[in-house]
Amino acid sequence: MLDKRLIEADASKLDELRDIMAHQEHPEKLHDIAMKAVLIEHGAVEKLTDCVRSLTSGKKVLMVTGPTLIQNTHEQNVKEAVYAQLQKSFDVEWLVISEPNSIVHCTPENAAKIQARLEGVDCVVGVGSGTICDLNKYATYTANHENPLPLIIVQTALSVNAFSDNSSVMLFSGVKRTVHSRYPTILIVDIDIVTAAPAEMNVSGYGDLIATWTAPVDWYLGNVIGMGSGNFHTAPSDMIRTQCERLLENSEKLAAGDPKVIGDLANVLTLSGFSMGLADESSPASGSEHVMSHLIDMSSGVRKTGICYHGTQVAVSGIISCILWDYLLKEFDPKSVDLDKCYPTLEEMEPRVKAAFGWLDDTGAAAKECWSDYQKKLNKWHAHKEEFKAFLDNFDEFKAQVAGWVKDPAYIADCMHKANAPCRYKDLNFPVPADTVRWAITNCHLMRNRFSIIDLLHFTGVWSDEFVQMVLDRAEALDAGL
Ligand SMILES: [Zn+2]
Numbered sequence: 001m002l003d004k005r006l007i008e009a010d011a012s013k014l015d016e017l018r019d020i021m022a023h024q025e026h027p028e029k030l031h032d033i034a035m036k037a038v039l040i041e042h043g044a045v046e047k048l049t050d051c052v053r054s055l056t057s058g059k060k061v062l063m064v065t066g067p068t069l070i071q072n073t074h075e076q077n078v079k080e081a082v083y084a085q086l087q088k089s090f091d092v093e094w095l096v097i098s099e100p101n102s103i104v105h106c107t108p109e110n111a112a113k114i115q116a117r118l119e120g121v122d123c124v125v126g127v128g129s130g131t132i133c134d135l136n137k138y139a140t141y142t143a144n145h146e147n148p149l150p151l152i153i154v155q156t157a158l159s160v161n162a163f164s165d166n167s168s169v170m171l172f173s174g175v176k177r178t179v180h181s182r183y184p185t186i187l188i189v190d191i192d193i194v195t196a197a198p199a200e201m202n203v204s205g206y207g208d209l210i211a212t213w214t215a216p217v218d219w220y221l222g223n224v225i226g227m228g229s230g231n232f233h234t235a236p237s238d239m240i241r242t243q244c245e246r247l248l249e250n251s252e253k254l255a256a257g258d259p260k261v262i263g264d265l266a267n268v269l270t271l272s273g274f275s276m277g278l279a280d281e282s283s284p285a286s287g288s289e290h291v292m293s294h295l296i297d298m299s300s301g302v303r304k305t306g307i308c309y310h311g312t313q314v315a316v317s318g319i320i321s322c323i324l325w326d327y328l329l330k331e332f333d334p335k336s337v338d339l340d341k342c343y344p345t346l347e348e349m350e351p352r353v354k355a356a357f358g359w360l361d362d363t364g365a366a367a368k369e370c371w372s373d374y375q376k377k378l379n380k381w382h383a384h385k386e387e388f389k390a391f392l393d394n395f396d397e398f399k400a401q402v403a404g405w406v407k408d409p410a411y412i413a414d415c416m417h418k419a420n421a422p423c424r425y426k427d428l429n430f431p432v433p434a435d436t437v438r439w440a441i442t443n444c445h446l447m448r449n450r451f452s453i454i455d456l457l458h459f460t461g462v463w464s465d466e467f468v469q470m471v472l473d474r475a476e477a478l479d480a481g482l
Pocket of ligand 1: 311
């Protein structure tokens with residue numbers, strides 16, 4: 001029986017959450033959520049001054065934002081209001097991070113702009129969506145690993161789950177990498193602000209949660225066959241699964257902007273961030289669906305297009321990953337696997353990885369970065385043959401364990417249609433052409449160290465252009481995919 005308090009967890013009750021985790025099996029495997037407070041309520045931002053005072057007796061506040069206008073449900077300018085509030089009690093510097101075409105990226109260069117202003121600062125306040133949050137987390141953490149400055153994030157959209165975790169997704173040499181950073185000390189989710197965010201941003205947060213039906217299974221798979229980091233625990237995903245299920249059932253209400261459902265989305269998204277923090281890795285919320293999405297982002301520079309809403313793109317890839325899991329659990333035959341043919345050498349794989357990513361830049365930096373990570377996975381795969389053999393022998397046991405953790409792809413696509421979430425790559429805010437989608441799906445397992453269902457299908461000889469086409473055909477039948 002699942003712990004009722006766990007499956008109905010409230011992200012704004014951190015002490016209760018710590019108590020719930022302390023009562024799970026193997027609590028020592030669950031990392032602490034190193035935050036002081038999470039506020040999820042109407043008008044929460046009005047408590048910002050008190051929040052800063054609770055963290056420092058100092059006077060100097062650095063406020064960091066992006067360039068875009070953000071309004072709340074009362075049509076007030078959120079950033080101006082935050083600045084005015086802070087100015088009443090503190091000595092505030094307002095730093096606007098911007099780039100020539102107004103899309104701000106999570107790059108070390110942008111983080112350096114924040115770091116250049118930290119001298120003498122007592123508290124950093126970031127106001128914005130995922131990129132501003134990740135930049136502030138990364139900048140303050142890399143400036144001082146041991147004792148980073150207090151950081152308050154005023155979340156302006158329910159666009160991703162990454163506000164409440166201790167990592168940042170950064171672009172290094174054009175390659176997306178999730179790196180360890182820090183939690184915000186306090187997270188403020190004002191329902192009056194996030195409800196007024198563009199509908200597609202909140203649909204993006206809903207989309208990020210579609211990974212709940214694929215990423216934890218990838219995480220478990222990696223763990224079973226010796227390819228994980230040893231952090232696997234059921235509690236992080238058990239904590240959000242029931243509430244994610246309810247959200248799927250309320251897809252139509254979300255599309256209608258129902259404030260109760262938006263409040264529920266805020267809670268589950270924050271918990272989803274915690275699930276990564278509890279595991280001390282992003283695996284509970286980032287599996288094969290995220291890596292497909294990462295490749296599409298990586299190609300955007302060459303294609304000279306913007307980066308799509310993260311969660312919306314992840315959800316379209318999520319349908320593809322759901323189809324893969326459906327195939328594995330219903331059609332994959334472990335007896336057909338020729339174990340001796342499952343272990344390509346480094347010499348065989350290096351040119352394939354380099355060919356997959358070589359076109360992304362003139363210097364070969366992206367391909368080099370991907371190969372350096374992929375070869376770690378390949379070496380580990382060779383070193384854990386025994387676990388994989390045992391997995392094949394006990395495949396029915398594995399299927400029984402994960403049966404309740406996956407969803408029928410048709411159901412997921414149906415819910416997404418009801419939520420007004422794009423189900424096709426060509427319907428994303430920057431439409432992705434079919435050849436890029438095919439490239440991303442086909443090669444995504446070559447990008448990083450983390451094991452997913454696609455590695456399993458690749459090493460067992462299932463993964464091919466024809467197989468990817470079959471998956472796209474199945475998606476097409478659900479009014480999804482290309
Ligand atoms: Zn995500």
